[in-house]
Structure formats: structure tokens, C-alpha cells
Amino acid sequence: MNKNKKLYFEIDGKACYAEDGQSVIDAAKANGVFIPSLCHVEGVKAAGSCRVCNVKINGRNMTACTTPVTDGMVVENDIPELNELRQAIIEVLFVSGNHFCPSCEKSGNCELQALAYRYQMLVPRFPYEFPIKGVDASSEHIFHDRNRCIMCKRCIRTVTKDGKNVFAFNGRGGEHLHVVMDEKLASQLTEEEAQEAMEICPVGAILKKEQGYLVPIGERKFDKLPIGSDIENK
């Protein structure tokens, strides 16, 4: 039935079909191919900011989340060169934040950690920076730990109150950029909205207060199977 779809393309030699306008990453998923990403949210305008979904399209490095499929497109995904690049980016993210997994409520459900597991990172090749970016506990339901933020912009693009952004970038550059939470709007978020904000965050930067560790070790999202297994085993 896939054959009725409009566009034909290939990922690592596998025949795939896509809807017109569908991004490479979404189309890959629909065809049972996992392309890793930390910033992508299906249905939300792509940011292309984490760069983890780097693939080769007709030989050129492109991000799969920002590139729409075109007919006859040839995509390389699971190749050593790209996996090496992805692992390097993941390691960069690990050292440029404070990712103390053992003390993080998101551990086991964290997508950054899960990708590190998938690529079997034992230690980042880069030195840890231990940045100090501060925490914001001003909101009733949200605890915002900027030190864990990987600046994927998921929250910036999705979490709103009355149509206004609750989260936004502040500053620029490698040493001053961070994500901030609008004090006024964040205090108006309901518990459900706080829960959604926490779920949209791939790491443990946005946490719902008074929740802690809900799921025992061994039963969390990525304890048993690597991230992406659900797509690949479909």
C-alpha cells in the first residue's frame, strides 16, 4: 500500500516512499528507518539546531528534519562517517552541559542519554566544562535547570500560554546563550501544561515539580532497548 505514495526515495539502499512535503526524518520513520535527532518534534516547524540528524542527501550533508523528500532522492544514514559525527555532537552536548545522570530525574527517559547509549559512548572525548547557567524554580509547577539544557529549542517552539512563548533564547554565542522561562507566563501554567513541557524536553532541563522518580530503574523508556528500536522494529 506504500506504493500509492507519491515520492520514491532511498535510504541506505532501502526503497522508501513519502508524501509530498514530508521531511526526510518523518518519511524515514514512516518507512521503518530511524534517523536520530534531539530537536525534532513531529508536526512542529523544524529547527535544525541539534544537527544530529545529519544525513547525506545526494552526497551532501543536510539535516533530515529540515529537508523535504524529493522524488528519486538518495539518502545515506547509517554509515560510519555520519555515526561518528553524531556521536561527536552528542559528546559535545554532554560536556557543554552538566549532565549528572545519576542525580537526574530524567535519567532512563532522557533522549541525549539514550543516544549516547545507542552509540555506546563510554566517555566523551572532550573535556567537561561544568558551565554555570543557573536554575529557575520561580514557577509553581516547573523546575528549570539551565545547566542541563541542550538548547534544542523544542520548548521554545511548542510551549505557549495564550499564544505567547513561555521559553526563549537569551544572549548568543558559545558562552552566553541560554534558554529562559518567562516568569509571568510560567507561573500561569497548569499542572497538565507543566507535564507537557517536561515531556517535550528531551533532557532533564524542564521538570515538573513534586514528581521525582516515577518509574523504577529497569522499566524506563530506554532501559532495555535502544532509542529508535520502536521505529526499526515496526
Place this chain on the structure above:
Amino acid sequence: MKDKIANLLKQYDNDRSRLIDILLDIQEIYHQVPDEAVGILADQLDLSKVDVEQTISFYHFLTQTPIGEYAIYLNDSPGAYMYGRAEVAKAFEEEVGISFNSVTQDGLIGLWDTADIGMNDQDPAAIINGIVFTELDPAKVKKIIGEIKDGKKVEDIAENVADVIYTKGILRTMVKNHIHLNNPIPYDDQEVGSVLKQALDLTPEQIVSEIKESNLRGRGGAGFPTGLKWEFCRKSGGDEVYLICNADEGEPGTFKERVILTELPKMLFEGMAIAGYALDARQGIIYLRYEYRYLLAYLEDVLQEMRDQNLLGKNIAGKTGFDFDIRIQLGAGSYVCGEESGLIESMEGKRGEPRNRPPFPVESGYLNKPTVVNNVETLCRVVPIIQNGADWFKSIGTKESAGTKFLSISGDCNAPGVYQVEWGMTIKEMLKMVGATDVQAVKVGGPSGTCIDPTQFGRSIAFEDLATGGSMIIIGNKRDLLKDFILPFTNFFIEESCGSCAPCRSLTVILRDKLTRIIDGNGTQSDIAELYDWARLGQTANRCGLGQTAANPIITSIENFRNLYEDLVKTDEDYLSAFNMEQAVAESCEVVGRVPNIKSH
């Protein structure tokens, strides 16, 4: 304040896309964007406060804390240090009594480090309340600060040495043009508008094909064929098309556009009108870097003059139905806004984060309409090409690089300034031309370009060899290349990264730290190898030109000056820790009141 800001907003039709203009106006009035103003803007524009703040905090010249009634922005780029920036900075600190990046207690004077301001041929230079002061030395600093303390206005402090005098008076600034021509291309003195009239006798398609035929390539650095870009834009169709002139030259070491804007604004505007006609665009916008704000009134006057001559406006030059006008949009201090899609984001009142492509600006650019972004120099070239034909243009330069190039040459040479040369000139010839001897390295294309050593001085300046937007920094043999150029250039990219792409934002910091480790003598052979491998990661991983080239200072210096690195590292060890016990225990010993006993530990 509420009324004042409401009025300002009205002036811009409450248009969110004009946020940069609104913020610059507020900054001008209050020497900051006060918190209250942020709140008012957020309410009026239906944004959250953090949303307004994410735009403010992106730009160097927009601040949420006071910058001082007299805000002194002193160029901090490596080039300035070659001409004595350190002594000038010290003089400022001593005269004002504060250190850089702070404001006096009475709020009168602020001292600020600033990335390259495009005055490399007359550094050390500073911008004080929008007016540029050049060739500073401690004596001049003393005089300036004295006069500020006497309450003199900045425009009265500036000694006028400007080259241009315009209708409303002199261009009050100390900027010189230092033009050195060598020119096969008619430079000025043509009758303004004559070529435009010639162009209007052709169809837009004919103009596009003439530009295509001429092999004109973008002069900003990337070198994309101009005619092709125009053709793509025409193919996108749509009733609203924009032409943007990129006057945001931020690459350290480049200043040729400043000179073109000063000397040849009419040629530029005429070129824009021709481009507007070729693209069916009704609106041209010049994105002028904030550092060149001192040119704003002057350029506005020239525009008015051309409107008065019916060379801009409605039914231009008698051609019924050809309406085209130009407005100037100020930037607010950001290198990455020189990237065309970052520039467009900025023009829409947002953070200047480069966009993902596709779609390209020619398909969906400013306000999501088809948009052509061309560099100042590129648009100027359009005029002589239409005047003399594509074949004539192609007869100059090399096979792949037609015409001439404006170079901004600075550093260790006798005559820094703007030079117009034919593509194909070798570096050796260039060095002779500017009187440079005893040269260690040339930074071709600024920090984002390549750093070459004397064995490569036979190479030529052309798209097929050393492609460049025109920044040429000559570094003499006595200079410390790694410490005084490669390291600060890397810091420049860290500061100017928009931060959106993870590798550009964070990897560059890691590289800088590794480089520092080597410079500090804590590196080993393997550190050089790692630094090189890590630096190469960003080239493919990042989205825009800045991110892809941010590691170029490191990459090209390792490739061409490996000996400098080798000299710094310990070759007989494979591991070296940068850990220093004395420093590490200093604070805790002081807190508990004991004398550090390093030896026993």
C-alpha cells in the same frame, strides 16, 4: 515612558517586523532598553517578555543595562592590536577610571570592547555615540575624555577629516577612505542614471541574461553567480519581490563597503534600481551594519537626491509602471547577520539566526517572499556591466573570476587601504603593491578564510584559487600568530555564533580551550592531532557559513604553520595534565586559614 513608546510603535504601525528599529530608537533615548520598555513592547506587540528579550540580547548594540551617556565602543579585533590598541585601551581606562565593559558610577561614560568595526586601515578606532574616531593614541584619548567631561557633544569633539562633504554639511567623522585604485573599471564621474536609462530599454529578462553572461559572482565571499540568483528569483514568481543589499560587512579586516558607500552611493543605488527592474521588485532595502550608522543621514540624503531626479520612486526615468524605492534598515551589531538568511531574520525584527535551507531566499525570503540578497560591491558591478556589456567585463580578470575585486588590506604594510585589483593577482604582487616585506602570514578572507604561509604567496586571488570577500590581513614575522590572531579569531566566532547549531555553539569553545592549553605549554603532540580532527567536525555539521568556517583559523594554521604548534608542545610525553595544585587549593586554604602545603602532597 508608556506614551513615548506607544508613539514610537505608532511610527512603525505596531509592526512586529520592525522590532529592531523600535529597539534601536529606545536604546538611543535611554542608553539602554529599560525593563519597563520591554514590558510595554511585549504587551503592545502581543509577545511574552522573554520573546522581546531574546531579540535584544542577540545584538551587541542593544542592551538591558545602561551603556553610558557617552558609550565608547573600542574595536577589539586583533588587527587593532597591531596598531596599538592595548595602549589606547589602557589610556581610556586610566582617563575614565573604570575598566572595559563597565560604566562610570554617574552613568556618564561606558567603555565597551567591540568586534571589528571596519576601520582596520586606521585603527585603533572607536565608535562614540555613533560617531567614529580613528587612529587613536593615548594623547587623543586624553583629549576626548577631557572634552566629554567638559560636557561637549560628541559631534563637536570629532575632528573632521572626512573625505566626503555632502549637501547638509560635512560627514562628521574621522574616517578616511585610503583609496588606492588600479582600475580598469570606470570608477565614478559617469552621469548618474544614464546606465539605468540604458537598462530600461532592455527587458528584465535581457538584463538577467546579460548579468549571467558576464559571469558576475557575489562579492561578499561565497561567490554565487549573481545572474543565476536573479533567474531563480524570477522563476519563483509572486507579486511581491524584494531586493536586499547586504551592507553588513562584519568579517574582521574588511572595510571596502564602507568606502564604496561613502564614495559611490549613487552607483550602488543605480545598480539596485537596475536589479529591481530586472527582478520586478518594487522595494529595495539596504541592511546597513550599525557600525556604519554615521553614514545613515548622508545615504538618506543621496537617496532623496535620486528621488528628486526621478531615478527612484514612481515611473522611474519616465518608464511607466516601473516603481522602485530603497529604504535603509540598520543592523544592531551581529556578525552572523551578514549571512543572507540571518540578515533576513534580523530585518523581520528577530534574532539573526540563519535559516535552514531549503527554501532558499530566492524562493521564500524577506516576509516569506522571493528575495535576492546581493552584496554592496556586487550591486555596484551591475552598472558597468550594463553600460559596457558582458564581454567587456569578462575580458577583465580570470576565466572563472570576471572583473575586478575591491580588497581591504590592513596589517603590517606601508599603505593599508582599499585597493581595486584584477582577479588573478598573486599574493606576492599584492604584498609588493602595498609595501609589505618580512611577512609571516596572510589571512586571506579574514578569520573565516584561510591563513597562508610564504610558500603559498605565488597563489592568486580568484574564485578558482584563493576566493575571498576581500579581507586581507598581513601578519609580519615578529607577530605571535597563534596567540594574537588564531586565538582571538576563534574567540570572535564563539562570541558571534548565533548559538542555534550545537557544534558551532559548543564545539568552538572546546577548540578554543584546547588551543589555549597548547599555547599555555600544556599540550602534547596528540593535542595538535586532536585539535585538528575536532576542528574538522564543524565543517560539515553546521548550518551556515559562520559555523562551517568558525574553525578555519585553527584548521588552516595547523595545516600551514604546524611548526608553530610543534614548538609549543612537549614532544617527549604523550599525556600532560593542565592541573595545577597550587591554584587548585588556593581558595580552600584561604577560607579555612591554612598555609598550602604543596610539597607534602
Place this chain on the structure above:
Amino acid sequence: MSKPVLATTSLAGCFGCHMSLLDIDERILELIELVEFNKSPIDDIKTFTKQCDIGLIEGGCCNSENIEVLKDFRKHCKILVSVGECAIMGGLPALRNGLSVKECIEEAYLNGPTVGLNTEKILPNDDELPMILDRVYPCHEIVKIDYYLPGCPPTADLIWNALVALVTGDELKLPYEVVKFD
């Protein structure tokens, strides 16, 4: 042939990694067949008596003594392995890396809720005590580390498999479930 010699230590760690090592259950009998222990809390040998083949390091470096011990291990061991999150990246102790040393010491000895007895407000300053470092350092920032076993603690299976691989020279295969950071 003599058995490979193993040394272990816990620097700024909680001994959890050592507990995990003991968690290999009955394989501990195989372990003592496989290796000879030298300096280690497991056999309570306090100082190196010979050169060792493998050193397992638990914990990062938070004071001058940790640095000294770590350097001593590097000197005496052919292969050094960072075992657990603290050795690899400082772990929980490194949560203090965002705070000044002054704040930490004052919280611990003056202001903390459990400091009731320090009425004379004494800060430990005896010359015999190790000096606190400005931050907690991962071991590989101090000496060269050859291998890393992540986890808090690393699972007994991971430690066991790694040890066996190191001793026998066999390739180390790491199933998905054993590499975890918590």
C-alpha cells in the same frame, strides 16, 4: 605463570563501585583465581608492594590526597581504568562545581542544618588534612586513563566482563543493557 596483579581504590567516591564489584556473586571465586590483589580496600593492603597490571579507580578528585593517590596509581599500574560516573566526570561530588569553595565549606561547617555542634565555628585547617580543590576533577584530567566503565555504579556484569577481557586479552563485548550512566 604468575597472575595479573590488580589494585583498586576509591577517591571521591561512595564505595558503590566497589560494592558493585563484589556484586559479581559467586564469580568472586573465579576472580581470585584470575588475579592477585595488591593495594586495595578489598584485601586492605594500604601501600603498593609491587608494580601492578591493572588499577581500578573509583571516584573523582576533590582534594589533594585524591590527586596524590591517583598519581601513585598511575605510577604503579600498567593499565588504569576509571570506574563509574565519579571517576569519569566527577559525579555527584562535582555538583559543587557550580559553587565557590567558600560557599561549600561554610555550608558544611557553619551554616548547614546539621552543624549544631560547631559552636566555636571552627573550620578544619589542620596541616595533616588533605586540602580541598577548587572543583572536582575527572580522573582523566589529572593522569592518563586507559579505559572507562560508566555507570552509577557500573553493573557487576560490566565490571566483570571488562576485567576478564583485560586479563585474557579477549575482545570486550558490551550488550546494550550493561552500559548505563545511572
